[in-house]
Amino acid sequence: MRKISLLLLLSGLSTCVLAQNKLLTIQDAMIYARGTLAPEDLRGIQFIHNSHDYVYYKQDKDQVVYLKGGLGNEAKPFLTLQSLNEKLSKTGLKPVERMPLIQFGSEAGWVFFYEGQKLALNPEKNEVKVLADKSLSSVETVESGSDGYTAYLEKHNLWVTKGSLRKQLTNDGSENIVYGSAVHRNEFGIDKGLFWSTSGKKLAFYRMDQSMVQDYPIIDWTKTPALNKNIKYPMAGDKSHHVKVGVYDAISDRLVYLETGEPSEQYLTNIAWSPDDRFVYIAVVNREQNHMWLRQYDSLTGKYIKTLFEEKDDKYTEPLVPMSFVKNDAKKFIWQSNRDGWNHLYLYNADGSLLKQLTKGNWEVTEVKGYDEKGEKLFYMSTEESPITRNLYSVNLKTGKRERLTEGFYNHRVLLSSDGKVMIDNFSGPEKPREIQLKDLVSKRSELLLQAKSPLAGFATGESNIFKFKTGEGIELYGTLFKPANFDPARKYPVVVYWYGGPHAQLISNSWNSGSGDYWFQYMAERGFVVLNLDTRGSDNRGKAFEQSIFRNAGKAQAEDLLNAVNYLKSLPYVNTESMGLFGWSYGGFNTVNFMLEHPGVFQAAVAGGPVTDWRLYEVMYTERYMDTPQENPEGYKSTNLIGKVQNLKGKLLLIHGLQDDVVVQQHSVNFVKAAVDKGVQVDYMIYPGHAHNVIGKDRAHLYQKVSDYFLNNLLESKKTLGN
Structure with a gap:
């Protein structure tokens, strides 16, 4: 033994x-x-856009009510069904019978679904903007940009709509030619196939040709006789599908494909846009998965510009998070990599030159949460304390100074206000079903919002x-x-x-x-x-x-x-x-x-x-x-x-x-x-x-x-x- x-x-x-x-x-x-x-929770808790106030909802008898609170302000009823309907009536819309789930943290306003439409309500002006038309309510793949354009799939082909505009971008979509969907079997962190640019006027999308991949039968036993439905399933050692990335410019009405080159069996992962919409970046991985190239492409012409840097591994490399440009500084970006044995943050110039490794140690960065108002501090979650806990930290991009912002040997889940000054800390431990605190990260003042009892x-x-x-x-x-x-x-x-x-x-x-x-x-x-x-x-x-x-x-x-x-x-x-x-x-x-x-x-x-x-x-x-x-x-x-x-x-x-x-x-x-x-x-x-x-x-x-x-x-x- x-x-x-x-x-x-x-x-x-x-x-x-x-x-x-x-x-x-x-x-x-x-x-x-x-x-x-x-465990008891504050359901739907979130920050109001550009505010330190928070909102959550609860059931009050037979109605859902939103409550609002803040530092020094106890949560009180904020939005009832009656008050929402009063606002809707001022916009000319009919009242609703049930309170919808509302997103209060969007720049567009209060975002919710109304009779199949996705709306944004400006609560001060009592104005409504349609973000997604009712005609898209039955469509599975829908992605909206910041400028009001929405991309969606219909009968295998890709469309873009805005107001009265309805533009068909492709004509050859089929079971074999798949547009705007996740590719590479959802590996490499890929969970979608449509990517709007920063301005919301350009769209990058996947095109997957899987005609060379073998069919595999999945039987629907609810039909009589049973019905076979084939899926495309590439097995180890066999042919894999071929992927391209297209870019559509809604202003010039122009569509190009990026020149990602050969071989066809490569993985195009972690798509990202530059802040000015000029460039698209792709982490290209070879089929052997031991070599990654972070490449830059011209969004106007589709031409390959250069490789910013490469990563190799004698076993495998697996990029999971796209590059992210620094807030208020389009000349720098953050890259996550486990090149030194642990997943850490690296600060790069936009030309691909490494400025510094921001985090280091025998622990993992698990998530990036955002920036402070000036873009000087980056917030992230990590396992630095222990592999079985999660804590929020900040790192100063200039000095490299790091600070732990959550306390206690717990698993923390954190929401940050848009300026990074206030957080909602939702945490638990084996003996603590849930505790939620509101904390000012500048003054370190905190308030208890919820202490759940054991269910x-x-x-x-x-x-x-x-x-x-x-x-x-x-x-x-x-x-x-x-x-x-x-x-x-x-x-x-x-x-x-x-x-x-x-x-x-x-x-x-x-x-x-x-x-x-x-x-x-x-x-x-x-x-x-x-x-x-x-x-x-x-x-x-x-x-x-x-x-x-x-x-x-x-x-x-x-x-x-x-x-x-x-x-x-x-x-x-x-x-x-x-x-x-x-x-x-x-x-x-x-x-x-x-x-x-x-x-x-x-x-x-x-x-x-x-x-x-x-x-x-x-x-x-x-x-x-x-x-x-x-x-x-x-x-x-x-x-x-x-x-x-x-x-x-x-x-x-x-x-x-x-x-x-x-x-x-x-x-x-x-x-x-x-x-x-x-x-x-x-x-x-x-x-x-x-x-x-x-x-x-x-x-x-x-x-x-x-x-x-x-x-x-x-x-x-x-x-x-x-x-x-």
Whole structure:
């Protein structure tokens, strides 16, 4: 057994057991956890544009009322349905029956939807401006610019509208030629395909040709007979789609395509505009994903101007955030990069020359929040205090001086006023469901807006502790241990371990419920389990080396870390390590099946949701980043092909898959089940019709009841389902 050093971080922050209180139901744990059992909040809280006053809404009897407050001013009713309708009547609009959700922080005014239109109401002048016409209410892809132009898709083609203008920009849109949508399977931080310029008069957009990509069938089982709908799904090592970036000038009515050049199979990521609309910038990544060029293009002609700088990595490089020009200084921009091993901020001249690295250390910048009024200070969130907390900091662009602006060992979520002088600090910890403060960042004066009580006060919950431990190799890992209600240290309890272990996900945070959005861990603890939630190597926000441990051999580092966690569990006198279950979804589903086959017998039961079982069948962009191509890394693909190792299985294994999964296609599970049948190995299989990669909505309770029952029936001695 490897020696593990355990440091309890929060030994005094446990939840007391209330033996006579009620148990959570699965609906409580999975559905109401985000509703009636979520910590109290100030719903829709936001700053009013160019103001230090805040607004939020609450239900007052049968009506929604907006309240307004500020430093030294208690929140009072600000906008009722009656007062909104009075303003609407002055503009000539009919009254509404229900209060709409309103965005008060826009320069355009109060922005909300009215009878299918997106409107901006000027509350002083009682004037209304139409931002998006009612005709666009049924259109999926819509993007509005600051000058009133709106781009949208109709019958696969791209259109621009403003007032009476309605201009069709393209004519060849189809299932194969896709305009204005996210490309590259939403990797590299890409979540849309339309990008208005600073002035709102020019539009950059993606054009994706996927005619060369293989079709993949997704069956709609609600039709009789069942109906096949093909999607384009580029698998690792196969042909990928080709992407271009077009630019439309609404004033000159001119459309050009940027000369991004060859090869066609490259990734055009992180599109950004210059403040004067002259240039478009693209982080171009080669298909091998080990080389990035930040390139500048002329928006008038589409011509390539120059490469500002390059980044290379012997494993992979992954730009996720576009360059951002400094407020009030169009000659400088901010770039985020993990080139030194951690995600940090770099200040550049517009010509591409590096001025300075603004942040540095063995921690990650997780988000940029904005600037102060003069543009001298940049605000950002980071893990500098701890990987499991988030805090707001500022850095002076001239001097490099940094300042921490949030307090306490918590997970902070922050809203800043437009001048950066006042913040709304929304934070929580394992013992603190939610606290919201209004803080003046100049005077340091703060006011308490909300102190939420525990929504679980009426339930029999057990202890939970966040801890960290070091593996035999000295790698520091975090986990959360949930103990049963009415815990008896003299008893032996079965165990369930939940994990993910893949990029862009972090399970453990020093926030309410240790970062979990539901109460399933507590639900299982109430039913007699010790539950361990674990972040292994490969997880997010721990630096480049921590993540890149998965390179070319997915699952190996995670399995090693889990073995160390199992050794820790074995050191606990109250744990029955002869009755342990393992659960993971997606990448965690792959990790789960992989561990059951590579280390048979450690866990007696396992559940794998939406698991990758053969990386050859997963998408190009994600897979080749972490595994290279099957041609370049045949041994890595062979060693991670779970279908070829099914005969190693010992214990019970349940596979779960959404029937319409277009991310990890169902063929992964089908092939694994077929291999199990061929080898005479028993596995269990559950499908969820109508669901894609994640099972959401009311069916999520059904899913977690299925998972819970599987562990209850296979790990508890009584083999009875309890507390449904």
